[in-house]
Amino acid sequence: MVVDLSELALKAGLADYSPVRGCMVIKPYGYAIWELIQKELDARIKECGHENAYFPLFIPESFLKKEADHIEGFAPECAVVTHAGGQKLEEPLVIRPTSETIIYHMFSKWIHSWRDLPFSVNQWANVVRWEMRTRLFLRTTEFLWQEGHTAHATHEEADGEALRMQKVYYDFMTKILALAPIVGQKSDSERFAGAEKTYSLEVLLRDGKILQAGTSHCLGQGFAKAFEIQFQTPNNELEFVHLTSWGVSTRLIGAIVLGHLDEKGLILPPAVAPIQAIIIPIYKTEEEKNKVLEECQKIASELKLAGIRHKIDSNDQTSPGAKFNEWELKGVPIRVQIGPRDVQNNQVELVRRDKCEKLKNIPRLGLPEKIQSLLTEMQDYLYERQLAWREENTYSADSIDELEQILETKGGFIKAHWNGKADTENKIKELTKATIRVKAFDEPEEKGKCLISGEESLQRVYIGRAY
RNA sequence: CGGGAUGUGGCUCAGCUUGGUAGAGCAUCUGCUUUGGGAGCAGAGGGUCGGAGGUUCGAAUCCUCUCAUCCCGACCA
Known part of the structure; x- marks a missing residue:
């Protein structure tokens, strides 16, 4: 079984190594997965009332130093810009390893009254952490993520928010990514630098190792005091806010790959599969080719209407067998195989990626519905399998x-x-x-x-x- | 930063020990035959062997330096 994520990610076309140490190029197939993750998670975050914004990539070095634990935790892995415009900068600029400091600097300008609370913002961004050792998707020097930040009047409310977002992540991971994380709280030494409590979601991968797939922090008042984020209470008293921050990253793609793979390659949960159904035409003669491709086009337009992400692999240069292997490696959930015999009999052959079982003589009529129900079954099955895997191990x-x-x-x-x-x-x-x-x-x-x-x-x- | 390994056509690698002027498979191109689980045959193109210096009549091969990447540890989403 290929359990090496790097090898698999390269072969399946998810990513490639870049000329810069520890940085990867996320290729279209890998990025499409990220876009689906973003779409699903973004909707859930917005349902919680959090809006998106964007903060600068550069953070003044002094900002990072304001919270003692935070700088201690992040200083060793910061990339710092010292020169720009041909000159040495007055103050070095840190390329964000995370955005607490610059966001809370802005919070202090924006939050004044209890009426402003709770206050929140989320951003989708890239961050840079100069890690000693990197690994495709699991730990890259630059990575993409989402970081949410909220400010509250009371500690209870902040803690509740951190827990709520952890639940949002749990819901997302179980329903969309078909993963079965253990949710709980981190020990003091594994806590986020500057946090009071760190909640996390830990996924057991198929190689027996564990991956921290997401975190949510109750930051208490540490950052609020460092950045002087104060508000006036209804009783006209000045108080510091209570903050939370929470995030998940492109590491989730690593979690999906390592959480579901088998000896043939990736198995993508239908909800985040860029291609949910791959249509493979099979033919010998030119006449057969025309008939089969015409039928493929019809199937494609039906799938489009049904909202199923699909593609016809009409490559003339490779054999059907080669295509079967290629799309299995890429983890496409459903394979639709159609040849002259099938066209003749108004049927197709379907193959589910997770079970690799061939379903022959599937009636052509009602095919989109059949595929849709298989996708749903597969999504559930993958989750059940992940859960069982975790329990067994x-x-x-x-x-x-x-x-x-x-x-x-x-x-x-x-x-x-x-x-x-x-x-x-x-x-x-x-x-x-x-x-x-x-x-x-x-x-x-x-x-x-x-x-x-x-x-x-x-x-x-x-x-x-x-x- | 410690330990290990690697750098040779687009990709994967052989050749290095024992110096003699570069090879295979895949991919690409051309032609014909193929296509229901990784197609076959015939032919073609493509490399200043990571870089610099040295030894030598002669270096991919030996020596010195250097750069880069990957893997294993300490750090981390």
Whole structure:
């Protein structure tokens, strides 16, 4: 099984390496997936009342330094512009690694009264983080994402908003991406730089590793104080706002690929497949070709009417067999095969990418409806399969040896007791190369002893090796 | 930044140990036959061997330096 994302992403035409270290070119097929992600998620974000805006790529260096934890977390990975217009700049400009600072600078100008709250903005943008090691889609130097920022009058409201957006992500990932993330809260050491609490969504991939697919932060008042975002209460008192920020990135494409792939290549959930049905004509003679292609055109126009994203692979130079393999590699959900026999009998052959089963003698009449129902079935099936995969690969460990053994032989999520402290967390990481991924919300209470310290613990946490 | 590897037609790589003036497969082009699970045959075009310097009559091959990329660790969406 090809589980190497880089190889698969290159072969399937999602992306290519660029001349710049750690940066990728997202090719049309990969970008089309991103556009579908954007479209679906953007609608959900707007339903929450958040509007889109755009802030500058450049951030004055001094802005980043205003929040102590934030600069400490991000300084090592910032790209900084020191020269422009042929001259050394008065103040260096950081290329945004994230936009909290510049957005909150603006918030302080825009928010004055309790009547202005809650206040929110979302932006779709690129950010740059000079990571030591990069990997196509999972960790690139420049990546695309969406970052939402909200300001609230109370801590409870801000925390509620951070949780609400995490739920929006959960809903999006399960319904649209057919992924089954564990949702919960990050440990202190894995928390976002400058945040009070970080909520995350952790996906178990098919190679047994874990991917943080999205985060939502309750920032408390730290940034508000650093950027002096104050408002007057109805009682005429000055108070600092409570902020949240939340984001998902092009990493989601990596999550889709690694969450669903099989030995033949990608399997795209229908909801984000740029091509949902690929039509492959099969013929020998010129006469057959004309008849078959004519029928393909008819099918295409019916699919268009039905709102199914499709394409006819009319390439004359490759054999049908080659096309089958090509589109399987690219993960197209439904393949429509049609040859002279089918035209004759008013039927087609369909193949579902996930199960790879051939459905012969499908009546030509009502084909769009049939394809639509298969797409729906496949979307559900992929989610069920992901969920089952996660459940089958979630284990419990009650000692560090047991934890290590499961990591070595199986991978996956391992639930274990932990005392909640940083030193024991580091120790686990040191010993096993695995990290505490998340404290799940729906984890039942259970008395136990910390793997390292033996201290009392009331709840298991999820541990695993992550990307 | 530590460890490993690689750089040779568009792509994947061989050749390097033991120097003798560049090769295969895929792709491309031409022609004919093919097309229901990765087509066949015949022919053609295309490379200052990452860069610089050195050794030598002669360097893809040996030496020195340099640049770049990828993989494995510490950092991270």
